[in-house]
Every structure is written in structure tokens, then in C-alpha cells.
Amino acid sequence: MTTATAPSTSLTAEDRCDRCGAQAYLRVELQTGGELLFCAHHAREHGDKLAEVAEVVVDETHKLTATPTPSSDDA
Template sequence: MTTALAPSSALSAADRCDRCGAQAYVRVTLTSGGELLFCAHHGREHSDKLRNIAVTIHDETGRLEPAPVAVSTEDER
């Protein structure tokens, strides 16, 4: 017998970190069936311990890329 996990849905701006309330970018499904959400900071801070108790870790921190920096030119001045 095999068990398949349903794919995790994408995290949205409505998903909040269980630790601080910031936008969640990490979803951890626990062996007990529970779920925890973390911002990127707290996901990194607790990653070692979470790996020990998680069935799955859905990490969307890759969405946090720096915005391009606007560069002014001489013509714009």
C-alpha cells in the first residue's frame, strides 16, 4: 500500500507566519498532520529542527528576489 500526498497549494499574501505574523513563505506539514507556516526568517532559523519533525516542507523563499535598482542617466537630470 502506498500513500500519496496531495500537492501543496501556493502560499498567498493571506498566509501569515505562526511566529511573528509576517507573510509566510514556508509551509511545514508535520507527522501529526498539523501544519505550520513561517516567514523566510523564521523558516531559516528553525530549519534544522523542522526537518526532524516534518513530512514535507514547502519552501517559496525563492520568490523573495531583490527588486531591480533604478539607475538614473544624465539625460534624466
């Protein structure tokens, strides 16, 4: 399994978890082809099984803890 943290196409707010419809932060490209998208919760819940079937994992859960940069309006 390969884990990628800087994909050529980042996940966006329009990418939704295949399990519950929340915003996706993990893309799993399967060994058999195709891909699955997961929110952080379901990625953790199914992590062991995903590791078994994944060819590539794009994990962007770090975005959940990123500190936003202040805008000029906040000054």
C-alpha cells in the same frame, strides 16, 4: 522529509507566519498531522528542528528574489 517546490496550493499574501505574523513563505506539514507556516527568517532560524518533524516542506522563499516583470506602464 519531502521538499516540494511546486505545491498544488501556493502560499499567498494572506498566509502569515505562525511565529511573528509576517508573510509566510514556508509551509511545513508535520509528521504528526497539522501544519505550520513561517516567514523566511523564522524558517531559517528553526530549520534544523523543522527538518526533524516535517513530513512535507513547501518552500517558496524563491519568491523573495524573483525579478518582477515590467508592466506596460513602465515602458
